[in-house]
Amino acid sequence: MPQNEKLDLLQGTLDLLVLRTLDAMGPQHGYGIARRIEHSSGDQVLLNQGTIYASLVRLQQRKWISAEWGVSGNNRRAKFYSITRSGKKRLAAETSYWQRLTAVIGRVLAPSEGGDR
Amino acid sequence: MNLDEFWSRLRGVFRRNRPDPDFDDEIASHLEFAKADAIRRGLSEAEAERLAAIQFGSTTAARERVWEQRRLPWIDTLLRDAQYAARGMRRNPGFTLVTLGTLSIGIGLCSVIYSTLMWVVLRPVPGIPEPERLAVIDRPVPYSSFEAYRESNNTSWSAAAFLGPVPITLGDDRATGLLVSPEYFTTLAVQPLLGRFFDPVQEQKGTPASVVLTEHFWRTRLRSDPQAIGRTLRINGRTLSIVGVAQRDFYGAGAVAFSVPDLFLPATANPSPAPELRDGFENRPSFQVLLRLATGVTIAGVESQLDAETRRLHHSGENKGRLIRLFPAGSLIPLPPEGRALFVLFYGVLMFAVLGLTCANLGGLLLARGAARVPEFAIRLSIGADRRRLVRQLLTESALLAVAGGAGGLLCAHAIFAILRSIQTLSNPVLDSFTRGPDLQAAGFSFAIAIVAAAGFGLLPALAVTRLDLTAAMKPGRIPGLPRYRPFGLRNFFVVGQVAAAMMLVLVMGFVVVGTQYGPRTDPGFDTAPVSFFSLDPARDGLAPAESAELLGRLPERLRRIPGVVIASLADRPPLDNTYPTTPVSVPGGGSHGVVLQSAGPAYFSALDARILRGVDFQQREMTSGPRSAGIVPAAINQTAASELFGSQDPLGLRIQHDGHEYQVAAVVRYAPRAMLMGRPIATVFVPLDTHAAASGITVVLRWRASVDMAAVRRAVADLDSRLTVFQPNTLTAAVADLESKASKAAALYTPIGLFGLVLACLGLAGVTAQTVQRRKKEIGIRTAMGARRSQVLRLVMGESAAMVLVGSAIGYAAATAFARALSAVASPVAQLIAPVASNWALTAGVPSLLIALAIASCYLPARRSAGIDPLNALREE
Numbered sequence: 001m002p003q004n005e006k007l008d009l010l011q012g013t014l015d016l017l018v019l020r021t022l023d024a025m026g027p028q029h030g031y032g033i034a035r036r037i038e039h040s041s042g043d044q045v046l047l048n049q050g051t052i053y054a055s056l057v058r059l060q061q062r063k064w065i066s067a068e069w070g071v072s073g074n075n076r077r078a079k080f081y082s083i084t085r086s087g088k089k090r091l092a093a094e095t096s097y098w099q100r101l102t103a104v105i106g107r108v109l110a111p112s113e114g115g116d117r
Numbered sequence: 118m119n120l121d122e123f124w125s126r127l128r129g130v131f132r133r134n135r136p137d138p139d140f141d142d143e144i145a146s147h148l149e150f151a152k153a154d155a156i157r158r159g160l161s162e163a164e165a166e167r168l169a170a171i172q173f174g175s176t177t178a179a180r181e182r183v184w185e186q187r188r189l190p191w192i193d194t195l196l197r198d199a200q201y202a203a204r205g206m207r208r209n210p211g212f213t214l215v216t217l218g219t220l221s222i223g224i225g226l227c228s229v230i231y232s233t234l235m236w237v238v239l240r241p242v243p244g245i246p247e248p249e250r251l252a253v254i255d256r257p258v259p260y261s262s263f264e265a266y267r268e269s270n271n272t273s274w275s276a277a278a279f280l281g282p283v284p285i286t287l288g289d290d291r292a293t294g295l296l297v298s299p300e301y302f303t304t305l306a307v308q309p310l311l312g313r314f315f316d317p318v319q320e321q322k323g324t325p326a327s328v329v330l331t332e333h334f335w336r337t338r339l340r341s342d343p344q345a346i347g348r349t350l351r352i353n354g355r356t357l358s359i360v361g362v363a364q365r366d367f368y369g370a371g372a373v374a375f376s377v378p379d380l381f382l383p384a385t386a387n388p389s390p391a392p393e394l395r396d397g398f399e400n401r402p403s404f405q406v407l408l409r410l411a412t413g414v415t416i417a418g419v420e421s422q423l424d425a426e427t428r429r430l431h432h433s434g435e436n437k438g439r440l441i442r443l444f445p446a447g448s449l450i451p452l453p454p455e456g457r458a459l460f461v462l463f464y465g466v467l468m469f470a471v472l473g474l475t476c477a478n479l480g481g482l483l484l485a486r487g488a489a490r491v492p493e494f495a496i497r498l499s500i501g502a503d504r505r506r507l508v509r510q511l512l513t514e515s516a517l518l519a520v521a522g523g524a525g526g527l528l529c530a531h532a533i534f535a536i537l538r539s540i541q542t543l544s545n546p547v548l549d550s551f552t553r554g555p556d557l558q559a560a561g562f563s564f565a566i567a568i569v570a571a572a573g574f575g576l577l578p579a580l581a582v583t584r585l586d587l588t589a590a591m592k593p594g595r596i597p598g599l600p601r602y603r604p605f606g607l608r609n610f611f612v613v614g615q616v617a618a619a620m621m622l623v624l625v626m627g628f629v630v631v632g633t634q635y636g637p638r639t640d641p642g643f644d645t646a647p648v649s650f651f652s653l654d655p656a657r658d659g660l661a662p663a664e665s666a667e668l669l670g671r672l673p674e675r676l677r678r679i680p681g682v683v684i685a686s687l688a689d690r691p692p693l694d695n696t697y698p699t700t701p702v703s704v705p706g707g708g709s710h711g712v713v714l715q716s717a718g719p720a721y722f723s724a725l726d727a728r729i730l731r732g733v734d735f736q737q738r739e740m741t742s743g744p745r746s747a748g749i750v751p752a753a754i755n756q757t758a759a760s761e762l763f764g765s766q767d768p769l770g771l772r773i774q775h776d777g778h779e780y781q782v783a784a785v786v787r788y789a790p791r792a793m794l795m796g797r798p799i800a801t802v803f804v805p806l807d808t809h810a811a812a813s814g815i816t817v818v819l820r821w822r823a824s825v826d827m828a829a830v831r832r833a834v835a836d837l838d839s840r841l842t843v844f845q846p847n848t849l850t851a852a853v854a855d856l857e858s859k860a861s862k863a864a865a866l867y868t869p870i871g872l873f874g875l876v877l878a879c880l881g882l883a884g885v886t887a888q889t890v891q892r893r894k895k896e897i898g899i900r901t902a903m904g905a906r907r908s909q910v911l912r913l914v915m916g917e918s919a920a921m922v923l924v925g926s927a928i929g930y931a932a933a934t935a936f937a938r939a940l941s942a943v944a945s946p947v948a949q950l951i952a953p954v955a956s957n958w959a960l961t962a963g964v965p966s967l968l969i970a971l972a973i974a975s976c977y978l979p980a981r982r983s984a985g986i987d988p989l990n991a992l993r994e995e
Contacts, residue, residue, distance in 0.1 A: 030143060031150035034172075048174030049147065053140070054182035061125040061186075074153070078146045079139075 014055045016098060019091040022065060022083040029078035030056060056081060064090050129188040130196070140183055144176055198513035205514065212486060216479055219877060220522025220570070223475030225529025227468050228563040232530070232555050234464040238457050240449045243547070244367030246306050247409075248447030251370055252416055254406040254423070255442040255453075260384065260399045262430060263298065263406050269426045273414045277304035278404040279369065280384060282376040283393055284814065286657035288351050289842045292334070295369050295378040296391055302329075302363075304409050305370060311335075312346040312361035315383050326386030328357045332365040333546045334379040352382070353390040354659025354840060368547060370407055370446050377547050392656035407446060416443045449547070466936060472570060474618035478877045479518075479574035481611040485887075487511065487582035494583055507583045508576075515575025516568070523567035530555045530563065609921055616925025616972060617932065619878030624933040624964050647821040648725065648849035650691055651830065654814030658840045668838055669815060673718065675837055676819060679829045684820040687718035687806055691816045691845065692725060693852045702775040702802060704762050712758055713799050714775060716806040722753070722786050724818045725849075730756070732769050732784030739805040750805060751783035758800035759785055773802060780804055814844075875968065878925075879975035886918045887979035894986055902988035914983045918976035926969055 021036050022028055028036070033056075034049040059065045064087030070080045083091070118126075151169035152162075160168060173179070206213040241248040258266075263278040278298040285294040299321075302314035310332055313319075320327075328350060330339070339345050349356045368377045382391060384404070389395060393403065410419060423441040444451045452460070487494075494507055534555065555563070653672075655665035669687060676685035700714045719735045722728070732753070739751055752773055759768045759782075773780045780802070789798035806815075819830070827846055834841050890897070897910055 029146070029150070031147045031154075034147075035154070048179075049151070049172050050144075050174040050176060050179030051182065053143070053179055054186045057183050057186045058122065061122040062119055063121050072150075076146060076149060076153075077142075078150070079143050 013098075014052070015059060016091070016094050018052065018055055018059060019064060019083060019087055019094070022081060023088060023091055027068075027070075027080040027082040029072065029080050031078075033081065059087070062090075063087075123189075126187065126189045127192070130192045137180070137183070137187075140180065144173070144179070148173060194509075195513060198510050199517055201510065202514035202517045206517070209486075212482070215880070216482055216518055217521055217525055219475055219478055219482075220518060220567070221525025221529050223471055224522055224526025224563050224567050224570070225533060226471045227566050228526055228530040228555050228559050229533045230464050230468045230471070231562050231566075232534075232559045234461065234468075235559070237450055238448065238452065238460045238464075241447050242368075242370050242449050244307065244364055245370055245447075248370070249445070250410045250412070251305075251446040252408045252410060252419070252443040253370075253446035253451050254408070255444055257402045257404055258406055259402050260298075260404050262402075262427070263404050265430050266406060266423060266426055267298075267300070269422075272411060273419055273422060274408040274410050275300065275304045276409075277301040277407045278384065279407065280393060280404050282378045283391060284654065284657065285380065285382075285391075286353050286654055286842055289844070291654075291844050292379040293376055294352075294380050294382055294391070296382050296384045296389075296394060297369075298384050298404075301369075301381070301407075304407060306409070307364060307367055309361040310364050311343075312359070314361050314363075315381070320383040320385050322385045323387040324383075324385070326355070326357050326382055326388075326390050327360040328352060329361040329363060329381040330359060331363050331368055331377075331379055331381075333368075333377075335362045338379075350380075352380075353392070353657045355390045357382075357390060408443070416445070419443060463936075470618045470621050470932075472566065472573075474615060474622060474874060474877055476570050476573040477611045477614040477618065478880065479570070480578055481615065482880075483511075483515065483574060484578040484581060484611070487578050491582060498583075504583050508579045511579035511583070512571070512575050515571040515579070519567040519571030519575075520564070522570075523564040526563045526567065527555065527560055530559070612918075612921045613925040613928070615878050616922055616968075617929035619874040620926050620929025620965065620968055621933045621936070622874035623968055624930065624961070647823060647825065648692075648818065649821065649825040649827070649830075649846065650816055650818045650849065651827075651843050651846035652691065652814045652816045653834070653841055653843065655838075655841060657814070658838075658842055660838070660840065668841075672817065672834075672837065673720075675833055676817065676830065679826070679833055681821050681823065681826055681829075682819050683822055684720050684724040684818075686721040686724040686818050688721055688816045688818060689716045689806060691847065691852070692818060692849060693856060700775065702762075702773050704774070705772055707762060710761055710800065712761070713801045715801065715803055717753075717803045718806045721803070721818065722784075722788070724820045725788075726820070728787045729753075730785045730787055732782070734784060735803075735805045749779055749781045752780035753784040753786050753803040754782055755786055755788040755798060755801045757789070757798045758802055761800045775802075778804075875971060878968070879971055883975040883979055886914065886976040887982070890914055890979055890983040890986075893983075897983050897986050898988040898990075901986060910983050910986075911980055914980040915973070915976055918980070919973055922969055922972045922976075926965055926972075930965055 017037050018033055021033050021040075025032070025036060030052055031049065034047060034052050037052075038045060038047055056065070056067070060067055060081075063084060065081050065083050067079050067081050070078065072078050148166075148169045151172055152165045155165035155168045156162065242251075245251070257280075258278075260278060263276065267276040267278075277300050279301060280296040282293045282295055285292045297315065299315045299317045299319075302309075303316065307314070309329070312329075314329055315327075330345070335341060335345060339348075342348070345359050345362060347358060349358045363381075369381070382389075384394060386394075408419065410416070420441055420443055423443075427440045442453070444453050448457075497507060498504070538549075653669075655668055656662070660668065673685040673687060676682055700712060701709045702712050702714065703709045717735065719737050719739075722734060735751060735753065749772075754762070754768060754773075762768070762773065763771055768782045768785060771782050773782065786803070788801060819825075825848055830846075831843055834843050893914070897913070900910060900913070
């Protein structure tokens with residue numbers, strides 16, 4: 001895979017990234033979350049910014065985040081999202097699950113030393 | 118999806134078409150932020166706007182994703198399908214009416230059958246905890262044996278005994294009582310509502326009697342008097358005090374469904390208020406024994422323990438065979454397991470027939486309607502719907518029909534129960550709870566049936582009509598999509614099934630209806646006009662046996678002195694009272710027959726104006742009071758009994774045996790009342806009245822010259838003995854009218870069921886024949902063009918339908934016969950109902966012929982159209 005091609009997000013991981021972003025940055029509007037994800041991934045993630053809104057609706061329905069209209073620093077009206085208590089709990093659980101999963105997958109995919117071949 | 122999300126999305130479904138301005142604002146604000154960001158990085162206004170739009174991606178796609186996330190797509194589809202289906206139903210009111218009607222009646226019937234089954238077989242006896250651990254010994258035993266059983270083992274069971282229900286005289290009214298051993302209530306583990314129950318210490322042998330009331334009696338007769346405990350009641354001529362009131366819905370255990378006790382008396386009391394418990398009752402086998410088994414104890418284990426105890430009691434050396442059998446007593450009507458299985462089978466088969474008929478008919482209708490909609494499906498398929506989607510659409514339509522049909526079925530069941538209520542012969546709180554209508558469980562069952570039915574009648578047609586050859590289906594000018602004619606195709610399967618189920622239903626119901634129609638409506642065999650009757654129960658009014666016999670001896674003579682009375686006679690039961698069961702009697706060399714055995718005094722037949730056809734009436738000297746001495750006693754029989762017992766032989770002088778007595782036929786009388794719903798008169802044997810043994814009192818029958826004067830009768834009875842109570846006075850005319858109204862209401866119930874089957878079968882046949890004609894239009898066109906005559910074409914089309922009718926009828930007939938035979942194998946009331954009519958040839962041959970004729974006639978109308986097919990038109994359509 002060429003190094004400069006952007007990464008497709010795995011199913012369900014966007015929700016985790018959104019939760020993590022809100023947890024780290026506090027209340028944030030949709031554009032801010034999208035930018036932050038792109039930025040902190042070093043612009044490695046392929047993200048149609050529009051896709052983030054379905055994820056935001058889903059997280060609201062699950063009561064992991066809440067939303068409120070407000071005014072941004074440069075006086076623009078925007079809907080601000082913030083993580084809830086159960087969202088934080090969920091984030092912790094998901095993070096540890098993700099870490100275990102990646103560790104296992106990493107181990108399995110690691111180039112074997114003096115392996116079978 | 119977690120629960121919060123589900124609810125949130127479910128709410129979303131019902132906010133259907135509301136636009137989402139909030140989200141539009143959010144997109145706008147997002148794009149503003151992006152643009153400002155880009156301008157900050159030095160892009161031109163236009164460039165920035167473009168970049169923001171690219172980064173955001175398609176706003177339509179985003180909106181769609183949010184929209185989908187906000188609702189439940191499958192519910193959306195379901196609602197759309199349901200809406201579409203409802204529109205379709207409104208567009209075809211005729212079709213909707215027929216299908217809904219069919220389904221409602223079908224489901225209503227199933228719901229009634231189910232309620233009956235639950236009630237008769239499976240319902241636990243009310244008001245008793247852990248009823249499944251109760252068992253009852255299959256036969257009555259003497260009180261002394263019960264005491265031995267009770268004492269013999271204290272770990273496997275606890276035992277109680279009861280006698281009854283027995284009639285009780287209560288002031289000048291009648292009630293029903295149960296005579297129970299003191300541990301009756303503790304064995305059943307029930308608690309009193311007020312006061313106390315009997316117990317072995319306070320109700321020791323020889324203590325004076327007291328009485329426990331049921332809550333129903335306390336509520337209806339004592340108006341829920343809170344001070345009832347300690348008050349007294351005048352019972353069988355004695356004053357007894359009330360010690361307790363049972364809980365609501367408690368009526369004892371055992372077969373209480375048809376005779377619900379009002380009160381309980383201790384069997385141990387002395388002197389006993391009940392004539393059943395006088396002189397040496399302890400050794401008469403008259404008590405039912407109830408056992409409550411300990412946990413982990415099996416019925417078989419208890420049976421062998423009881424056997425051992427019985428052998429010890431009778432000092433019987435032999436050690437083989439089962440002496441005692443136990444039935445589970447936890448259900449409303451105690452039945453041995455094999456009886457239970459039979460009931461379940463009977464009702465199961467009935468339900469299956471009704472449901473099968475309904476489903477087959479609806480299946481056929483839906484198939485026909487589906488075939489007419491083939492162009493619609495073809496278009497939907499060709500613009501991209503997949504077959505699963507169409508099947509789902511069709512199933513939704515069936516389900517909608519089923520839900521509406523389920524509701525209709527419940528209404529129908531309520532209507533049927535209303536009729537049942539009005540023809541019910543007995544009325545008591547337990548039976549009334551049944552005829553009040555289907556309970557929640559039965560309602561749930563109706564809807565379950567409806568859903569199953571929807572799957573049954575919806576799935577097959579849905580699969581069949583969506584299997585389409587698109588190119589052929591879209592061709593104009595032909596009836597597309599109809600598969601090649603197959604003699605064993607789905608359509609024909611539906612039709613044969615329908616005819617079979619209809620035949621079975623019509624036969625069984627036909628027996629009932631015809632039996633009812635020609636039953637009590639016909640001449641009962643006597644003139645009813647100026648006859649009245651009433652009952653007396655001297656034993657319960659507190660008269661000693663000798664006193665009572667002497668009194669009854671004088672009674673007819675005294676009553677004849679009332680002005681206007683022509684004849685006065687005695688009998689052991691009211692005339693036309695058909696609630697008595699049949700008794701087996703045997704004739705030498707002729708085996709055993711079930712007859713109604715009743716006893717009557719002299720002049721009984723002339724009082725009823727039942728003509729003595731041959732022989733002579735009973736004489737005064739043949740009446741007895743007390744045990745009959747050995748010797749031959751005369752009997753009078755009616756014509757039905759004569760032909761059943763003796764065939765074509767001259768019955769006069771022939772012998773009948775019953776219960777160790779031998780009777781000689783002295784008279785044949787014209788006496789022809791019919792039991793409820795029965796097709797022919799009941800075989801009846803009259804024996805001379807034994808004034809001592811009449812267990813539930815004596816009925817006095819009076820023939821008057823013109824009008825009835827009950828006041829004079831009461832005066833005359835009081836004049837004879839002031840203790841006597843006159844109860845249940847009635848006139849014969851009123852009794853006949855009552856019987857007839859019940860019979861006609863029963864017919865009103867069963868006729869529609871039979872007609873339902875008939876109409877369904879005819880509709881189904883007509884529909885299928887019409888389709889066959891359409892399907893074979895071209896073939897018929899060619900035949901006509903080649904010179905086939907009208908009659909030949911007609912024969913071609915009718916032949917196929919007639920074959921289906923015949924095959925279906927044969928199957929249905931065989932099923933109905935097998936069914937009737939299986940029933941007659943066990944002596945259930947249903948078998949008694951069907952058996953006499955099932956052997957009636959006019960019915961067994963007439964009903965099928967009628968059905969076949971009707972079915973073939975209903976094919977004729979559409980078939981006639983085939984003859985009118987214009988060959989030119991038919992062939993041009995390619």
